[in-house]
Amino acid sequence: MQIRQGAAIKEMKVPGTVYIVGAGPGDPELITVRGLTCLREADVVLHDRLIDRRLLEEVRPNAEVIDVGKQPGNEDEQQDHIHRLLIERAQLGKTVCRLKGGDPFVFGRGAEEAEALVAAGIPFEVVPGVTSAIAVPAYAGIPVTHRRHAHSFMVITGSRSHDLQSGEWAAARSLVKAGGTVVVLMGLAQLPSIVESFVADDCAASTPVAIVANGARPHQETLIGTLGNIAHDLIPPQGPATIVIGDVVSLHQKIRWFDISYKKLPST
Ligand code: SAH
Numbered sequence: 001m002q003i004r005q006g007a008a009i010k011e012m013k014v015p016g017t018v019y020i021v022g023a024g025p026g027d028p029e030l031i032t033v034r035g036l037t038c039l040r041e042a043d044v045v046l047h048d049r050l051i052d053r054r055l056l057e058e059v060r061p062n063a064e065v066i067d068v069g070k071q072p073g074n075e076d077e078q079q080d081h082i083h084r085l086l087i088e089r090a091q092l093g094k095t096v097c098r099l100k101g102g103d104p105f106v107f108g109r110g111a112e113e114a115e116a117l118v119a120a121g122i123p124f125e126v127v128p129g130v131t132s133a134i135a136v137p138a139y140a141g142i143p144v145t146h147r148r149h150a151h152s153f154m155v156i157t158g159s160r161s162h163d164l165q166s167g168e169w170a171a172a173r174s175l176v177k178a179g180g181t182v183v184v185l186m187g188l189a190q191l192p193s194i195v196e197s198f199v200a201d202d203c204a205a206s207t208p209v210a211i212v213a214n215g216a217r218p219h220q221e222t223l224i225g226t227l228g229n230i231a232h233d234l235i236p237p238q239g240p241a242t243i244v245i246g247d248v249v250s251l252h253q254k255i256r257w258f259d260i261s262y263k264k265l266p267s268t
Helices: 033-041 053-058 075-091 110-120 132-139 158-163 167-177 188-200 247-255
Strands: 018-022 044-047 064-067 096-100 124-127 153-157 181-185 208-213 221-226 241-245 261-264
Touching (some): 018 033, 018 110, 033 053, 033 096, 044 053, 110 124, 132 181, 132 208, 132 241, 153 158, 221 247
Parallel strands (some): 044 096, 221 261
């Protein structure tokens, strides 16, 4: 296999194929070589809100570009609309690129789109992406595992944290107690109740926590604290944020390499 810039490393499939492509988080250069090839070849691009707009400069001049980023409201209805668009355009024989932030199968509803394509008999390919769950901590100098700190990590969504009593959240708290790493996506709005539930469940209040907002973007912001203090007087940053809970957070002190804006709470 030879990788040359701008060259397809695999043949594109038949017309009417949908490519479900991960764009990576933040920096547009975090898209994969295969993802970029699919984007450049597409007749139709459907993209979500999280992608960096500079990626759209790669699209063919006469390609149709549709912003299908979710608006507040009925998300299931909007998702059905996306399925219909993918199917209709593919049935017209178009090469379709469905471009999603991060990895399409990590809280991206990419699997639901694949299911809809299977049901409609449309050929598709999944092009995995660099997920914010791993890459955003890395941009803040936080490895999700480390030989001397954590041997496992879990990624959980904070958007369902009204359900903090669920078995999955109990597992997240147990993992932190056992020294593992928990990464929370979509968790900023619920952060106070999330950290409260960890402390109430006997996780040490001194456990390090990081909030990394706008990861891999020129205005990345990192806030470091602990379970005990991270939510105090928090002014939530604007933009997407990834939360990391666990001892690995302390490694940011040595490994920080990209923070543009960085704050450490006084008692940590
Ligand atoms: N499929 C995506 C995740 C979609 S859920 C992926 O694999 O990355 C959206 C959540 O991802 C956001 O609420 C936030 O928690 C996280 N996220 C996405 N981009 C981010 C970024 N640039 N910086 C920090 N967090 C990000």
